[in-house]
Amino acid sequence: MNCLFNSLRMLHVQYLHHSLQELLKSHQECLKLQREVAKDRQKNLAEQQSEISKKSYVIKESIIRKYLEIQAILDNDLRTTLSHLEAEERAAVSTLDWLMERNWSLMQKTEQDLAEITATLDHVNLHAHAMPDHKDPGVMDRGPHALDGTECCSVSLDAAKAEQILSLTDNMFLLISSLTPTIKNLVKSYSSDVCLDPDTAHPKLLISPQGDSVTYTDTWKELPDTPLRFDTTLNVISLQSFSFGCHYWEMDVTGKTYWELGVTYPSIPRKGIAEDCWLGRGDESWCVEFFGGEYTAWHRGVPHRLLVTKQYCRIGIVCNFPAGSVMFVGADDMSPLFCFCAGSFSDSLHLALCPGHDHNGTNAKPIVICNAISSAPLV
Incomplete structure (x- = not known):
């Protein structure tokens, strides 16, 4: 009887052991599968993270390039505009230099003529009956007409053009101001x-x-x-x-x-x-x-x-x-x-x-x- 009981007990233990093995193996397979799914998910998440970083980098680089292009256009337009104004300025300054040089020569000649006239007048006053000896008969002819062509009022910048440039730059400023800040306009x-x-x-x-x-x-x-x-x-x-x-x-x-x-x-x-x-x-x-x-x-x-x-x-x-x-x-x-x-x-x-x-x-x-x-x- 005891032998039968022990045999049954042994069979029961073996059955339980086998059942436990099967349960553990099943759980082990589930955990392995879960581990593989987690690994795949981790890989996918890492790839997604990398993809987001790459896309963000491309977008930022594209935006930077656009801003640099805009800056280059503005810089080039500024150089061209200033060069036009500077060319007009050089022309006006050069003309005024020539007029100043001419006026300076006239001032020197006038000083010489004034000295000669003064000396002649003094001679006439001392010798009332003597006739003056004019070395330069043209001295008497030079007068207000000698100043003709030395006025500065005829030299100026193109005021109308300057006003147009200022108007265009004001319009450009208003346009850019209306478009920036970019983020503010976007979220608004x-x-x-x-x-x-x-x-x-x-x-x-x-x-x-x-x-x-x-x-x-x-x-x-x-x-x-x-x-x-x-x-x-x-x-x-x-x-x-x-x-x-x-x-x-x-x-x-x-x-x-x-x-x-x-x-x-x-x-x-x-x-x-x-x-x-x-x-x-x-x-x-x-x-x-x-x-x-x-x-x-x-x-x-x-x-x-x-x-x-x-x-x-x-x-x-x-x-x-x-x-x-x-x-x-x-x-x-x-x-x-x-x-x-x-x-x-x-x-x-x-x-x-x-x-x-x-x-x-x-x-x-x-x-x-x-x-x-x-x-x-x-x-």
Whole structure:
């Protein structure tokens, strides 16, 4: 009996061992396959990264060449224009040199004639009955007519031509000014109308009737606690959402010492004290924060301290769906502050603002949307 039991036990152990071997082998094959997929994916990602760098390099080189060509055209046009003006200047100066030389000769001759006339006059005065002996009978004939042809008023630059050149250069300046800065013109073309949704605003935030500004107040307003409303974080999002194309929004933050600006999916948590409710702290939103004179970019709770010392009066957000990117710029001079690359967005995006507490009056100014819809929002 014991022998049979041991045999059965042995068979059971062998079965379990075999089953475990098969399970481990199966898992081993899955891991090998997963490793190969990960290797291929890593290779593809590295190739994609290299391709992006190459494309960016080609684009930048092409732009540099165009700017150099523009500069060469302007430099050549400047040289040609100045050479024409300098040729006219040389001709006028040369003519005036000749007239000055002629006038100088006339002055010397006049001095000689004056000396002779003076000497003759003195002789006549001493010898009243004597006839003067003129060595140069032409002295008496030289007078005002001798100055003919030495006037400078007949020599001048071509004033009409100079005015035309100045007019053309002014027009060229206005044209170039209208086309530059290139980035400013580009992002301004993405400008999208937007207004804030009061139904999403924290009860201590005051939204203007036009929906174009948000201000912190120390009064908790009794408002319906709908699922849309932020109840802890001082956030408000736009009424409009965007899911394709390129968009640009510009906010005036003049006089503020603290603010958060960004974009968010509609799924951002809005209730309680969870960190995900704050802009940029979860997967649902991207933001740049200004606090204590420093800028920090946030996404997924990861802070990126920005090496920016200038306090901008206006901040711009460029949301590019085709590129899957969100870029923040100092709109005063269009300097890039930070760019997030999501690759692609999984949902529509809203503009999101947080004006922060007033900090004893030091942060009482509103955030104003510069390209807000002029009419009141429909809610």
